Amino acid sequence: MAVFTPIEPSDISDWIATDFEIGQVTDVRGIQGGIENSNFFLDTELDGKAQQFVLTIFERLSAAQLPYYLELMCHLADKGIPVPKPLVDKHGQILFSLKGKPAAIVSKLPGLSRLEPQLKHCAMVGEMLAKMHLAGTDFIHTQENLRSLSWWQHTIPQILPHLSDTQKTLLTKELAAQEHFFSSANYAQLPQGASHCDLFRDNVLFDSKGASDTSQDVLGGFFDFYFAGTDKWLFDLAVTANDWCLADNKQDFNPTHLNALMEAYQSVRPLTKQEQQSWPLMLRAAALRFWISRLWDFYLPRDAQMLTPHDPRHFENMLISRKTL
Numbered sequence: 586m587a588v589f590t591p592i593e594p595s596d597i598s599d600w601i602a603t604d605f606e607i608g609q610v611t612d613v614r615g616i617q618g619g620i621e622n623s624n625f626f627l628d629t630e631l632d633g634k635a636q637q638f639v640l641t642i643f644e645r646l647s648a649a650q651l652p653y654y655l656e657l658m659c660h661l662a663d664k665g666i667p668v669p670k671p672l673v674d675k676h677g678q679i680l681f682s683l684k685g686k687p688a689a690i691v692s693k694l695p696g697l698s699r700l701e702p703q704l705k706h707c708a709m710v711g712e713m714l715a716k717m718h719l720a721g722t723d724f725i726h727t728q729e730n731l732r733s734l735s736w737w738q739h740t741i742p743q744i745l746p747h748l749s750d751t752q753k754t755l756l757t758k759e760l761a762a763q764e765h766f767f768s769s770a771n772y773a774q775l776p777q778g779a780s781h782c783d784l785f786r787d788n789v790l791f792d793s794k795g796a797s798d799t800s801q802d803v804l805g806g807f808f809d810f811y812f813a814g815t816d817k818w819l820f821d822l823a824v825t826a827n828d829w830c831l832a833d834n835k836q837d838f839n840p841t842h843l844n845a846l847m848e849a850y851q852s853v854r855p856l857t858k859q860e861q862q863s864w865p866l867m868l869r870a871a872a873l874r875f876w877i878s879r880l881w882d883f884y885l886p887r888d889a890q891m892l893t894p895h896d897p898r899h900f901e902n903m904l905i906s907r908k909t910l
């Protein structure tokens with residue numbers, strides 16, 4: 586992640602000691618990886634026992650938008666889905682203010698990301714994603730995916746001046762194709778609900794259970810819900826497939842990995858006929874969404890410590906690949 590807003594232990598030690606029951610702060614470290622928010626590992630000690638949390642300062646999301654994400658994590662955690670659980674303070678609050686920005690503290694999940702996933706990792710993610718979708722069906726809050734079609738329509742004009750003619754044509758033609766898809770009868774019938782919408786390999790942890798290799802890996806959990814929203818479940822699956830099931834050329838699919846993900850997902854929730862028909866266009870929508878956001882981050886960057894920008898060309902190439910399906 587990046588650290589846009591630095592934090593020292595002295596900034597939070599009194600607050601943590603007074604408003605929570607997690608003991609005294611022993612350390613706060615900025616976390617590398619991620620590009621949206623300022624994230625810190627927060628260590629405390631309670632009755633001689635070390636505790637670990639993740640403190641997030643939200644850099645773009647407003648206090649009005651955040652309850653959806655935090656309540657969703659509470660809901661899913663209560664239903665047994667392995668996701669970070671927001672900490673509730675002594676006043677019953679889960680959303681706080683730090684350095685004038687919204688902030689939250691969540692439980693730290695065990696494990697590490699598997700950036701070169703094996704079939705079993707794809708299968709574990711597919712199965713849990715379907716379980717997560719079903720677990721969200723009785724979540725009472727709704728909030729649109731803030732990085733969906735209307736954001737693409739608003740953002741594309743800002744990035745077009747930076748692109749080559751070929752890129753401009755690809756982007757504007759794909760937007761038109763997606764506008765048509767989003768207004769179709771098929772799209773309207775796709776099942777929807779709380780969706781993660783950013784379930785990349787670096788947003789999933791696997792717990793090796795003490796092994797030095799991946800042989801004992803179990804799912805540690807899904808995190809980084811701050812692009813979540815009420816969206817088509819198929820979009821969530823497409824975002825996930827586009828990142829987890831890549832061939833060595835990093836743009837086409839590895840069919841075996843894709844099959845593992847899809848079979849595991851469908852062992853919990855089979856796709857409807859409309860979803861099967863919509864799959865190729867939804868894969869394009871998922872590639873387009875991240876091409877746009879990466880172009881936006883690349884050409885309209887923000888200041889931050891430890892920020893590692895993501896490469897926009899990856900999703901440009903992927904979109905070209907998905908158009909051949």
Ligand SMILES: Nc1ncnc2c1ncn2[C@@H]1O[C@H](COP(=O)(O)OP(=O)(O)O)[C@@H](O)[C@H]1O
Pocket residue numbers: 586587616617618619620621622623624639669691692693694695787788808809811
């Ligand atoms: N709940 C958590 N448990 C364990 N590690 C976490 C948790 N939340 C974040 N992290 C760590 O912090 C890093 C950055 O978090 P991320 O949510 O991806 O950042 P951003 O908010 O910028 O997208 C992750 O790669 C992971 O290592």
Ligand SMILES: N[C@@H](CCOP(=O)(O)O)C(=O)O
Pocket residue numbers: 618619620621783785787788809875878879895
């Ligand atoms: N996953 C997205 C955008 C956000 O990245 P993250 O590392 O902060 O989750 C991308 O790769 O573009």
